Amino acid sequence: MPAALHSLGFPSSTMALVLGRICSSYRTTLWRSLLGCQEALDRFSCSSVLVKGSSIHTSSLMFAGHNKWSKVKHIKGPKDAERSRLFARLSMMIKVAVREGGPNPDMNTPLYNLIEQCRQRNMPKASIETAIKGAEKSKATSYALYQARGPGGASLLIELHTDNTNRTFADLKGILIKNGGTTTDGARHCYSRKGVVTVQPYDKDGTPVSMEQALEFAIQAGAEDVQESQDEEDKDVYKFICEVPSLRDVRSELLNLGMVPISSSPEYLPIITVQVSDSDKEQLFHLLELINNQPEVLRVYDNIE
Known part of the structure; x- marks a missing residue:
């Protein structure tokens, strides 16, 4: 480029001015491209941050899976475990109530109260019936x-x-x-x-x-x-x-x-x-x-x- 301009008879000052403008234009274009990438990253980061119900992350390197696993581990896991323990205990209490007072809840007040408690705790009907029917076969406690x-x-x-x-x-x-x-x-x-x-x-x-x-x-x-x-x-x-x-x-x-x-x-x-x-x-x-x-x-x- 400098050789071409010189061969056309342009003075050195004009050549410097032209080259400066070309470089400035290139730097501006490059800078805008970098800004565009940054804006895209920012939009990506914000979209992952502002999901309803999620925690706000200050870094775009935080992965959504991390937050999801955290909820499963610290919220869903313990609740499921507690729910399983509750149903197991209710089943055990039903079996004891049946052995002591019979399988008819109308004639067995403790069993009636337990069945109502199971229903309020959303214990599956099949699990309640299984506990009642399995009372005689279960190990005596x-x-x-x-x-x-x-x-x-x-x-x-x-x-x-x-x-x-x-x-x-x-x-x-x-x-x-x-x-x-x-x-x-x-x-x-x-x-x-x-x-x-x-x-x-x-x-x-x-x-x-x-x-x-x-x-x-x-x-x-x-x-x-x-x-x-x-x-x-x-x-x-x-x-x-x-x-x-x-x-x-x-x-x-x-x-x-x-x-x-x-x-x-x-x-x-x-x-x-x-x-x-x-x-x-x-x-x-x-x-x-x-x-x-x-x-x-x-x-x-x-x-x-």
Whole structure:
């Protein structure tokens, strides 16, 4: 290019000007191309960031699969595991209720309450029927109430069904000793056995029910008290407290009043509570998780405030 311009008789200054403009134009074109690539990357990054329900990532190198796997691992996985444990325990309780009172729920109140609880927990109908039919063929188990002391002086009651009490008690004792707990005979006096009907915080039409309304319903249904609480999924619920023999009547009356029952069963409610430090509470929650993971355990009660 310089040789061609010189052969045409252009002076050196003109040649420099032409070359400068050509280079400037090339640099501008190259710069715009780079900006276009950057804008495309930015749009790609934003499109992956602003997906509804996803977390905001500050780097375009974050892959969508990472967030999806995180949700599966930390949300869906534990919930599915807890759901499976719940269905297994309900099946075990159904089998025990059938062996003790027969397969007819109209003549067997504990079985009736369990079936209603299964339905509210969306347990498949086929699983309920299988548990009822398989009661006679299943291995015989016995009910036991295990008393323990947890970190910080918390009193624990552990309900379980087992075909080998000695083995189960030995397993629980090992878990307690390794995690700051111990066995005791003095935990039962911290609790009172009551009937508990757990219901949704809204009526059958989906209208929220206030605490004042719930108290009125408790009086009409013959319950002693009503408490605000949370279920296994941290959802708000109401718990209507009554004497164990009137459990079915209270549930039926609440149903007539338009409430939506989730479960109804006898429970141990603490009448003496304790305060524990944050460090003891963390250790206690870990201990409770380990106990709950035992297949023979039905329910664990604690009396921490």
